[in-house]
Amino acid sequence: MKGPLATAAVILVGMYVVLKFVLPLFTAPLPASLIYLYLALTLSAILIFYTISGESLNAFMGPITRFLTGEGQVGMARTARMLVLILFPLLVGWQTYTRLVPSDQPPVENRTIHPAPPGEFVGLSNPYPKTPENIAVGKGLYAAFCSPCHGANFDGKGPASVGFNPPPANxxxxxxxxxxxxxxxxWRIKKGGVGLPVEAMPWRSAMPRWEFELSDEWIWKIIMGEYDGAGQSPRTWEEEE
Amino acid sequence: MVHRRLLGILITAAIVAGHGLPAWGGDPDPEKKEASVAVRLYLSDGPLPTDDPFAPTWDTVPASEFQLAPQVHWPQRIQEVTVKSVKVRGLHNGQELAILLEYQDPTEDDADAAALEFMVGDKKSHFAHAQEMLQVEGGEVNIWYWKNSQGSAVDMNAKGFKTLHAQKHQDVSATGAWRDGTWRVIFSRPLQTSDEHDVQIIPGKWTNVAFAFWDGQLLPDGSVKEKGSQKAVSSWWYIRAEPPPDNSIYGYVVLGIAIAAAFEFFLIRKLRRG
Structure with missing residues (x-):
């Protein structure tokens, strides 16, 4: 099959393959709506190209008209036409069904993992020096109060961690x-899950409000022990500049 | 001239069809997960099997399974639980609902207990007895509690620690049976009640649910293994009573097919006439 219609079909299919399968090899997969938008743009370009003159329009539309009217069709073409004519209404019916059928999936939840802390906690710095002694004290307190959930290896896999939703932080x-x-x-240790703002779904978090049980000094030292044990460094203001 | 018209029609059809692209499975469902996230109360005809937790009917109902965690949110804590997960099955008949909790517990003890917790109304509540949230105004929770030694359910409310209390109006029934290391406990209640402190289960509408279990085993020192705040808990999951089937959808489907077929018919007739 040759002619403008076949060329257009090849361009469209090629475009789809590139967008759907080739691009994701290099970057994140495109959402279906974006693929649709690009294909629509491609189709528009093709149509503008072929409708510039009456002659090119006829060359482009002729095969479509002949296919739909079925004039002089035999064999495979005839079967293909019947299939298209039967499948199109069924497709419309199926699409109507999928659009109307009520979802039996629970509401989608978009939980903000690290919401902004309240103003009084912004910019506080650890008042205790990062000495080996303070770090050791912090690790001891961590082992006693935090490790059952957050893990002795600071990986969120403590013996009590199974079954939490959301899971303890790693x-x-x-x-x-x-x-x-x-x-x-x-802030997060002192106020716990109930201290979170609405977008972080405070009603789900099992993180205790430790201010009732731990002093500020202990919390600051736990933080020190936590960073040291996990092999991480806190983000600082200097890095942001 | 016919070609120009046909072109217009085809472009319109392409736009309409393309509009439905995401519905054709273009994007993966972000919510698709392996583990259960919801309890489904399946619609059933006639009376529900609320008397016998081991009634064969229950084995035909699909179960959701939820992992449980030790209660660590506030003292007294425990770091290991006996009941590690629960299978939940649910039925309703448009009037009444029945929820079957099934879990492993090697011993049958008087102090063995199970509970369901629901958010009440539109305000969210913390899963730990609706304790106060600092930046969000929360609602209360409705707790349905069953204890082996009592054999019946208690319909309760809480809004914060140490506020747990039985309601004046008791609407919940419960029956438990232990067999070969497995507890099966049925809670039942009318879907809707006149009590504003009760969770109202409206078919088709999602509500939040959580679970709690106590292993009441007597330890050698005479104490009970898990009691009070020492329990296996879950955070919030979802529950929904299946809505009655909406057959009007099929009417729209037939209409859609008819319109598409008529479109084809008139298009081809027009093309043939030139």
Whole structure:
């Protein structure tokens, strides 16, 4: 099959293959809506190109008209036409169904993992010097109060960690405390899950409100022990400049 | 001239069809997970099997399974639990609901206990007895509690620590049976009640649910292994009573097919006439 219609089909299919399968080899997969938008743009370009003159329009549309009217069709073409004519209404019916059928999936939750802390905690710095003694004290307190959930290896896999939703934070993960300042950890330990703002879903977190059980001094030293044990460094203001 | 019209029609059709692209499975479902996230109360005809936790009917109901964690949120804590997970099955008949909790516990003890917790109303509540959240105004929770030695359910409310209390109006029933290391406990209640402190289960609407279990084993020193705040808990999951089937959808599907077929018919007739 040759002619403008076949060329257009090849361009469209090629475009789809590139967007859907080739691009993801180099970058994140594109959402379906974006692929649709690009294909629509490609189709528009093709149509503008072929509708510039009456002659090119006829060359482009002729095969479509002949296919749809079925004039002089035999064999495979005839079968293909029947298939298209039967499948199109069924496709419309199926699409209607998938659009209307009520979802039996629970509501989608977009939990903010690291929400902004309240103003009074912003910019606080650890008042205790980072001495081997303080770090050792912090690790001891961590072992007693934090490790059952967050793990003796600071990896969020303590003996009590199974079954939590969300799971206890893994401090070895570069996406957790390495991204945060000490003041942020101080807030999260002191106020616990119930201290979170609405977008962080405070009703789900099992993190205790430690201010009822631990002094500020202990919390600051735990933070020190936590960073040291997890092999991470707190994010500092200097790095942000 | 016909070609110009046909072109317009095809472009319109392409736009309409393309609009449905994501519905054709273009994007992966972000919520698709292996573990259960919700309890489904399946719609059933007639009376529910609320008397016998081991009734064969229950084995035909698909179960959701949830991992449990030790209660570490506030003292007294424990770091290991007996009940590590729970299988949950649910039925409703449009009037009443029944939820079956199934979990492993090697010994049957008087102090063995199980509970369901629900958010009440539209305000969110912390899963630990709706304790106060510092930046969010929370609501209360409705707790359905069953204890082996009592044999029946207690319908309770809490809004914060040390506020747990039984309701004046008791609406929940419960029956438990232990067999070969497995507890099965049925909680039942009308879907909706007149009590504003009760969770109202409206078919089709998602509500939050959590679970708690106590292993009441007597230890050699005479104390009970898990009691009070020492328990296996879950955080919030979802629960929904299946809505009655909406057959109007099929009417729209047939309509869609008919319109598409008519479109084809008139298009081809027009093309043939030139």
């Amino acid at each position: 401090f070895r993960d570069p996406g957790t405390i390495a991204q945060l300042q000490e003041s942020y950890l101080f």
